[in-house]
Amino acid sequence: MRTSSGHLACSALLAVTIISLLGAPAHADGEAKLLAPSGTLRVGIYPGSPTSMVTDAAGTSHGLAYDLGGKLAKRLGVPIDYVRFQRVADIVTAIHDGQVDFTVTNATPARANEVSFSQPVLAIELGFLVPANSPIGTVEDIDKTGVKIGVTKGSTAERTLPAKFKNATIVAAESVKVAIAMFGRGEIDLYATNKPTLFELSDQIRVRKSSTAIGAPSIWPSRSPKDARRRCLCSTAS
Numbered sequence: 001m002r003t004s005s006g007h008l009a010c011s012a013l014l015a016v017t018i019i020s021l022l023g024a025p026a027h028a029d030g031e032a033k034l035l036a037p038s039g040t041l042r043v044g045i046y047p048g049s050p051t052s053m054v055t056d057a058a059g060t061s062h063g064l065a066y067d068l069g070g071k072l073a074k075r076l077g078v079p080i081d082y083v084r085f086q087r088v089a090d091i092v093t094a095i096h097d098g099q100v101d102f103t104v105t106n107a108t109p110a111r112a113n114e115v116s117f118s119q120p121v122l123a124i125e126l127g128f129l130v131p132a133n134s135p136i137g138t139v140e141d142i143d144k145t146g147v148k149i150g151v152t153k154g155s156t157a158e159r160t161l162p163a164k165f166k167n168a169t170i171v172a173a174e175s176v177k178v179a180i181a182m183f184g185r186g187e188i189d190l191y192a193t194n195k196p197t198l199f200e201l202s203d204q205i206r207v208r209k210s211s212t213a214i215g216a217p218s219i220w221p222s223r224s225p226k227d228a229r230r231r232c233l234c235s236t237a238s
Contacts, residue, residue: 032076040079043069044091044103048176050196065104086175089154125195143167150179150188157192
């Protein structure tokens, strides 16, 4: 399989206004009560995305939301509770409903109406994962009748791709795990999500990798022997 990725104008953000993890130690009487009102920092995570939480071969969990949540709880001097969800949209809802205190996700106008965001902590890319034997070789090949683009239900991709691809069909998956099964059953032709997750998926389903810019007509194979079974389309989007 290959990944076709687009550099988003959005950034990964903390879905709660937090103190700087690199600044001075938190004041327990202030920030701890604000950020962990229950006395425990409840961190929303969903499996399968390095921006949230993944589990390595040794069974150790890590990821951006997972690790930053742990650091923040330590600085606040409170216990941590990792609350698992299927997808990030459910975490945003839980934060809005007061069931979760902290997570990492990209800010969108719709989400900003529900939760408070910090300043950006990093920029990430959105992209596409495509089977290695797929006839889709460029972004121009995607927007055709009959092409099925898989997205995570409630994701940024689900909201933004219909405006970009008028002819292809957007198919929502309940979770990243479900999307992998959909590939196997031929229910989707490609999958759109953030680039870290695409690489995590590619490691699970063995893809062949190449790189190009979205909108450019060419792709080229990776020179890394390790990546010989993967292919990727990379891009920058405003």
